[in-house]
Amino acid sequence: MKKNWLYFPVVAAFFMVSGCDQHNQSAGDSALVLEGRTMGTFWRISLAGVDESRKESLQKAAQQLLDSDDRELSTWKDDSVISRFNQYRGSEPQPISDNMADIVTMSLRIGQKTAGKMDITVGPLVNLWGFGPAKQPLATPSQAQIDAARALTGLQHLRVIQRSEGAYLQKDLPGLYVDLSTMGEGFATDHLARLMEKEGINNYLVSVGGAVLTRGKNAEDKPWKVAIQKPTDKENAVQAVVDLQGHGISTSGSYRNYYELDGKRISHIIDPTTGRPIQHKLVSATVIATTALEADGWDTGLMVLGEEQAKALALRENLAVYLIEKQGDGFSSWMSPQFKAFILPQQE
Numbered sequence: 244m245k246k247n248w249l250y251f252p253v254v255a256a257f258f259m260v261s262g263c264d265q266h267n268q269s270a271g272d273s274a275l276v277l278e279g280r281t282m283g284t285f286w287r288i289s290l291a292g293v294d295e296s297r298k299e300s301l302q303k304a305a306q307q308l309l310d311s312d313d314r315e316l317s318t319w320k321d322d323s324v325i326s327r328f329n330q331y332r333g334s335e336p337q338p339i340s341d342n343m344a345d346i347v348t349m350s351l352r353i354g355q356k357t358a359g360k361m362d363i364t365v366g367p368l369v370n371l372w373g374f375g376p377a378k379q380p381l382a383t384p385s386q387a388q389i390d391a392a393r394a395l396t397g398l399q400h401l402r403v404i405q406r407s408e409g410a411y412l413q414k415d416l417p418g419l420y421v422d423l424s425t426m427g428e429g430f431a432t433d434h435l436a437r438l439m440e441k442e443g444i445n446n447y448l449v450s451v452g453g454a455v456l457t458r459g460k461n462a463e464d465k466p467w468k469v470a471i472q473k474p475t476d477k478e479n480a481v482q483a484v485v486d487l488q489g490h491g492i493s494t495s496g497s498y499r500n501y502y503e504l505d506g507k508r509i510s511h512i513i514d515p516t517t518g519r520p521i522q523h524k525l526v527s528a529t530v531i532a533t534t535a536l537e538a539d540g541w542d543t544g545l546m547v548l549g550e551e552q553a554k555a556l557a558l559r560e561n562l563a564v565y566l567i568e569k570q571g572d573g574f575s576s577w578m579s580p581q582f583k584a585f586i587l588p589q590q591e
């Protein structure tokens with residue numbers, strides 16, 4: 244998992260999420276803050292009511308956990324579990340961890356609900372367009388190249404098998420390439436939360452890249468505040484502030500990770516149906532769900548669907564969704580009824 248590196252200084256009085264990476268926050272004064280790098284982005288934990296003396300060991304435990312997730316899930320590492328599955332050309336079930344089974348199962352479920360728009364087998368297309376470990380193309384890929392890459396994709400070729408001794412992953416297309424990049428941050432966020440629970444900590448804000456999960460209260464004994472950033476690179480302008488109430492949130496955005504090719508803006512989110520980067524007016528999709536993993540799956544699916552279909556799906560599935568669309572020179576926003584329940588009035 245690898246992203247463009249962008250980092251903003253701590254300025255806001257709340258935690259900010261946005262597509263692609265995480266930002267600035269002092270999530271409540273005097274909180275104990277741990278942070279580091281993983282999966283080509285940043286992770287951060289803010290803790291309330293935890294003694295400073297625990298900082299070093301918690302910091303180390305979190306980093307170790309994330310490093311081991313990355314070794315399992317990253318398509319940027321040739322010897323990760325997922326890369327070895329991708330290199331394997333057979334169709335025998337391959338043993339995987341319960342964690343990986345959870346990620347793939349959730350991905351397949353959301354894939355189905357988004358009519359295949361959220362597709363973790365989209366890897367060959369991601370690579371073709373230069374957002375995977377392969378280099379950026381010098382020219383727009385031809386239709387023949389797109390068709391060839393598309394022929395190697397499809398969720399119907401992948402399945403998780405649960406047996407008494409453990410979980411397995413199986414493919415029936417030798418060239419299938421599974422790319423878990425879009426789920427990695429959400430999964431890692433939940434994993435950090437589980438680590439905090441194991442450590443007996445229940446007032447925390449954890450985040451990896453564009454995914455966040457909070458529980459309990461901040462150091463001021465108030466709900467953790469999470470801000471959704473306005474779609475501009477300029478400063479940390481706040482679009483909306485939410486109290487997650489123990490949920491996970493994730494934002495996917497097309498406005499940060501892109502490059503220009505033949506005069507066109509090429510987004511890192513690919514529509515598996517056309518085999519091409521998305522082009523519609525939706526600039527970001529933010530989802531709140533029970534877990535950050537689930538939120539991270541939906542946000543990508545909604546981004547691919549585009550504004551109209553994303554709204555319809557949010558309403559149909561009762562999802563808590565916040566969309567930002569490009570409108571002329573500016574932006575407009577939309578939220579589902581479920582999302583409204585999380586919104587805090589903006590004071591600062």
Ligand code: ADP
Nearest residue numbers: 262263360361362424425453495496511512513
């Ligand atoms: P964002 O950076 O906007 O938060 P993510 O990092 O969650 O988005 O996901 C983007 C990555 O997901 C891409 O870089 C690519 O590896 C992969 N990807 C692109 N298109 C799709 C898709 N349709 N379904 C699943 N994964 C995708």
Ligand code: MG
Nearest residue numbers: 425539540543
């Ligand atoms: Mg996502």
